Structure formats: structure tokens, C-alpha cells
Amino acid sequence: MDQFAALETFVRVVEAGSLSAAARSLPSSLTSVSRQISELEQHYGTQLLLRTTRRLALTEDGRVLYERAKSILAEFKEIEAALSRRDRQPSGRLRVSVPSLIGRLLIAPLLDEFLQRFPSLSVDLLLVDRPVDMVEEDIHLSLRVGHLVDSQLVARKIANLQMIVCASLAYLERRGTPQSPAELQQHECLVFSSTPGAAVWRFGPDQATECRIRITGRIWANSLDALVTAAKQGAGIVRVPSWQVEADLAEGGLRRILRSHEPAPTPLNLVFQPSRLPSTKTRAFADFLTDRWRKRDPFASGVDHCEDD
Template structure:
């Protein structure tokens, strides 16, 4: 059995929804596709697909193989590209994920020059405020806020982000000014998270990890831009990266609170799978982003973390 060919047939069948559609797309015969998938099931000793007359369904083992096979086939394509093409002219498509705000304000503007510099490359930029599954979602590079949790990934630090708490002078005139993190329990807090409900804000307490305060916000949103607008209008206290509100702090529309209790800066990191390091297109993007980020910090623009 040609395992790569069998995995390709299996992945195509899952994505197209039927063996006959997979056969047409490959192209191959229906008999050949069926035999390849049966050979995979025999090789691994488990059922991969549940087949009916109308559709295919993955078993639990089949889902594991599907996710890994997609990654393996993608790596093989990258190896072929690396060996057959001019390394000075990388080509192909790069899938990048980033938190929404950083992606819009920082990453997206940098892509114009990158695409101009590498005319044979294309970029998919996915803006999501969650940690993506890089294998399952076929993401080549992910920009994440926070420390590395998945030891299987490689991290390249870009900068530090300082999270701060702030509110408008109008809000503080009406509700007072919190002096300690515990005072937040008596205030209107504006919460950013992936899903509605309470959140935890971290503050310094002399320990290495700091102290978490549970926040029950009166207003929840999954958009930091919208929360900052609400804070400017006096809706409550917001927790954001300092660079996002630099202009509001400078002109007095927002006031920085609990400065003595601010946690240590949080790293902003570029994550990738070790197997991607050999890809010319991935190396080109990583080198470009690190180069441009260095210029941003050197110019002391609002994107710096301080």
C-alpha cells in the first residue's frame, strides 16, 4: 500500500463527502479509492469511516487520522516545494491567525510590503480572539498573547504587552476611584472574553504568577474596540493593552488606574510547528515579521508594549 496515496484518498473522501466524489477529484476510480481506504483501516486495525448510501461519517479514530493526515500531506507538499523551487523566491499560500485587534492594526498593514516583496506568495489572515488548533485548522503560523502552553510548538517572541486598567474621568467623578484590585467588586467593569460571563483579571501581589481577581462585568463584549469606546463614554472600568489606549491616556479621555498593582508584561509570540521550519515560505514570513516588529518598537509607535 502506498500510504501517502491512501491518506490522500481518505482526506479527499472526508472533505468531498463521498467516495465517488473523491474519485472524481483525485482523479481515480471508485474501486481504487475504496480499496485504499479499506487498506488504511486494515493497516491501523480500526474503522475510520461509517459509510451509508448517502454520506460518510468519521469515527473517533478516523477523525484523529484525518487531522494528522492533512498535516502530513501539507508537510510533504512543502518539502516538494522546498526541493524543487528557487529558495530565494518562496511560493505558495501561508495561513496565519492573529487576535483580532492586533491583526487589524498591526499585521494587516505589514502584509502589503510582504506581498510586494514575495510576488509568488499568498496570505490567509484569520482574525480570531481564541487559541486556534494549528493542526486541525491547518494554520501555519499563529500570533498569540501569553506564554507557551503547548510544548510541541516553537515560539518566537515579538514584544511584550502591558495590560492596564483604566476609566474615564466622568466615570470616576460619579463612582469614585478604586485604590486596590478588591475595590473593583463595587464598580462597573467592562469585560472582554470569548464568551459571556465572568472573567479573571490578573494583578501583581509580590508572587511570580500574581493574583487573579474574578470580575463580574455589567457589560460584556468580544470586541476590545467597542469596550474602549464604552469606557471613554463613562460606562465603566476596562482592562486593555496599554498601546491600544495610548492616545486616550495622553489627552485625558481615560485615566490609568491601579498602577502599583499592574502585572508583569505579557509576551506576544509567534507560534509555529517544528516541522514548518524547513519551509522557505514560513521562514520568509517569520523573518519579515520579526524585522518589521523591530522597526515598530524602535520607532516607539503605539504598538510597543510599554
């Protein structure tokens, strides 16, 4: 059995939805496709596909093999392309996932310049405020906030984000200014997360002195923009990246509080698919973004706003 060819056929069957459709797209005979799937199942000693008269479905082992085979085949294609002269210039479709706020305000405005520089490229920009499964969702490059737990990920640190806590003057005059993180539990806090519920805010410059405060509030949103708007209207205290509210702090719409308790800056990383050779298109975007933000860091605050006591 040509295992590589069999894996290619298996992936094509899964994506085509049937043996006959895969045979037409390869092209190959239905008999050959069916034989390769049977040989794979015999080789691994497990059933990979559930066959009915109407459809095919993956078994649990089949799904594991599909995800890994798809990644392996893509890596071989990238190696082949990287060694080929025709791939000296980046080409094809690049899939990038970024936090929605950063994507909307900082990434999207750069895409025209990037695509003019690389006319053979196209970009799929996914704005998501959750960790993505880069293999499952076929993401080539992801921008992630925070320390990376998965040691298998290949990452390049690109910037630092400073998380701050702030509120409107009207709110602070009405409810008072908290002097310690623990006092936040007696205040109206505006909760940001991907799903409704409580959140945890970290304080302290290092792990030795760090404290974690469980935050609940009557307003929850999965949009920082919405929470900043509510905070400026006096609805409560919000925790946001400093760059997002720099203009509001300068104009007095918001006041920065608990500054002496702020955590150390949070890293912002470019993350590549694990176990994948970075393609020329992936490296092109990573280098472009790194170069642009090295020249002008959009996350560096240019104004020093003191805490309101």
C-alpha cells in the same frame, strides 16, 4: 500496501466527500480507491469511514487519522518544496490568524508592503480572539498573546504587551479611584472575553505576589474597541493593552489606575504549526514582521502617564 499512497487517497476521499469523487480527482479507479481504504482499515484494525448510500462520515478513529495524515502529507510536501529550486521564492497561500485588534490596526496596514515584496504569495488573514486549532483550521502561522501552555507548539517571541487598568475622569470622580485590585469588585468593570460571563484580571509583578480578581460587570463585549469607547463615556473601568489607549491617556480621555499593581508584561508570540517544517512562505512572513517591529515596536509606550490618586 503503499501506506503513504493509501493515506493520500484517504485524505482525498474525506475532502471529496465520496469514493467516486476522490477517484475522479486523483485520477484512479473506484475499485482502487475502495481497496486502499479497506487496506487502511485492516492495517489499523478499526473502521475509518461510515458508508451509506448518500454520504460518507468519519468515525472517531477516522477523524484522528484524517487530521494526522493531512498534517504528515503537508509536511512532506513542504520538505519537497524546500529542497526544490522552484521554491526558493515564497509562493502560494499563507493562512495567518491574529487577535482582531492587532490584526486590524497593526497587521493589515503591512500586508501591501509584504505582498509587494513577495508577489507570488497570497494571504488569508483571520481575525479571531480565541486560540485556534492550527491543524484543524489549517493555519500556517498564528499570533498569540500570553504564555503558551502547549509545549508542542513552536513559537518565536516577537514583543511584550503591558496590560493596564484605566477609566475616565468622570467615572473616577463619581465612584472614586480604587486603591487596590480587591476594590474593583465594588466598581463597574467592563468585561472582555470571547464568551459572555465573568473574567479574571491578574495583578502583581511576578508569580510570587500575583493576585487574581474575578471581575463581573453589567457590560460585556468581545471587542476591546467597544469597551474603550464605553469607558471614555464613563461606563466603568476597563483593562486593555497600553498601546491601544496611549492616545486616550495622553489626551486625558482615560486615566491609568492601579499602576503599582500591574502585572509583568505579557509575551506576544508567533506560533508555527506543531510537527511541521516551517515553509519558506511562513518564515518569510515571520521574518518580515519581526524585522518591522524590531525597527519600530508598536507596543512600546512613548508617554509615561502617572496614576490618578
